[in-house]
Amino acid sequence: MNNANDVRNELAKVFADLKAGVISTKEASEFANIAGKMINSAKAQLEYAKVREETPTINFLKSTDV
Numbered sequence: 426m427n428n429a430n431d432v433r434n435e436l437a438k439v440f441a442d443l444k445a446g447v448i449s450t451k452e453a454s455e456f457a458n459i460a461g462k463m464i465n466s467a468k469a470q471l472e473y474a475k476v477r478e479e480t481p482t483i484n485f486l487k488s489t490d491v
Contacts, residue, residue, distance in 0.1 A: 426460075426463070427484070427485070428484065428485050428486065428487055428488050429464070429467070429485060429486055429488060430488040432460045432463060432464065435456070435460070436456065436457065436460055439452075439453050439456045439457070440453070463485065466485075467483055467485045467486055470483055471483070
């Protein structure tokens with residue numbers, strides 16, 4: 426997963442797999458936990474940059490999808 430859109434797409438697949446019974450709730454929970462940590466990391470970068478009055482370049486938040 427290279428960016429936020431990849432995370433969102435992967436989570437949608439996890440949800441579909443969970444709903445279809447392909448993966449367990451424990452597996453789905455672990456995927457969601459990791460995704461949350463990735464998003465929180467980018468959020469922390471944004472908050473730090475805001476305090477420093479900088480405009481960061483965060484590749485994780487860049488996407489070709491609009």
